[in-house]
Amino acid sequence: MTQFYLQEDKLYISVDCIILGFKENAINVLIIKRKFEPLKGERSLMGGFVRMNESLDETVSRVISEYTGIEGVYLEQVGAYGDVGRDIGERVVSVVYYALIDMELFDEKLEKKHNAEWINIHNVGKLILDHNRFLDDTLKLMKRRTATRPVGFNLLPEKFTLPQLQSLYEAIYQKSMDKRNFRKKIFEMDILEKLDEKDKSASKRGAYYYKFNKEKYDHRLEDGFYFSFI
Amino acid sequence: MTQFYLQEDKLYISVDCIILGFKENAINVLIIKRKFEPLKGERSLMGGFVRMNESLDETVSRVISEYTGIEGVYLEQVGAYGDVGRDIGERVVSVVYYALIDMELFDEKLEKKHNAEWINIHNVGKLILDHNRFLDDTLKLMKRRTATRPVGFNLLPEKFTLPQLQSLYEAIYQKSMDKRNFRKKIFEMDILEKLDEKDKSASKRGAYYYKFNKEKYDHRLEDGFYFSFI
DNA sequence: GCAAAAGTGTTAGGTGTACACCCATGA
């Protein structure tokens, strides 16, 4: 059986990760300055080669964990990029994923170790190779996804306030929203659980904490419930 | 520079294609019965290995052209599938694409040559490996895409009637639509060009032919026009 | 007591949906 494949070419496959986090009312992406040739000193996404005995998902998780210290994050595949000349020197097909992480869980020691920094997604300059394209495609996909699935919560801590949630969506869609309409929409979805606790860090009055209630959400999905932020 | 990659693994990469066509009010997919081992006689999607000097897009186009005789079709990537055991015998990462073709352009000689047949997407039985998953993922993606982009036209001849167009969308979404509402929506989009010619094959009165007007569509997109069938 | 953020309802306009009849033509 192996005979059948023998005449075919084998290629390098890498995974590139776009790690997104939310802080100070902005979506940030983790970027590294490469410490070695080729392209030393230039800015890049995090990546890794897919190993023979490793699934794509395993490669991504390995890379994410290496650069953030976090396991089990929300991941979505953006796509495979395979133009012949996309990498320099060697032919490499890259599969791109993005991850939404809670920046409070980020291991800051890794920031120095990898020469990494969080950059506002609107100020990311030139990246190596076709990484800017990866980022552009990711942002389009992420906007669509956060509009139709409750995945934005992955960018927030487990407990969050409604002003926080709103400012997250405002950062994603780059437009300000009406407080009353936003809250009405969220409440109608009936997927949040209100806690008794308040966050007083942003105001004297304090804002109630909420949690995303996955059970409620899954239950609502069953009877053809259609989801839509924005 | 090449040194840098030397220690990494190289893998086989294949492309699998889901070729969709519209005929007799149903969406059909082209399926082959494999003529050789492994898995001889079983039903499969069309695929091909990515060659060292070929981009993914080139591989897809090669495969599509080989099995349909058509060039320049509408293509969209579904994703990369890379579980370690997904292929039997060897490790192969597969990148899946779907194509929307006008079945009138299909070269029927190739049907026998490749042991291929068009099967209604709701009657496709068991396919080899993880090909059923590819098909399921494709259909979800295609439904979303045809709902928000005017790509359904790729499944019709250049000239088509409104009853044809409606029956296409009814086949995609598996539900019947109101004629008046459908036409209203389409006309409001203002992306069709009415021809003077009629199609009399389905009725005595005849239905006017229309053409998709890409210029109009591109123009409307510029001023934040949001598109939505269904 | 005041500054600063959290929280709360109503209305008007627009969009989606349901629904029934006449038209054109070939046989």
Add this chain to the structure above:
DNA sequence: TCATGGGTGTACACCTAACACTTTTGC
């Protein structure tokens, strides 16, 4: 003339979007 599919308009329900004031509390 009749059977068959093509073509057309309206009314109601629902959803979206715009809008301003009161509440809480630490300082």
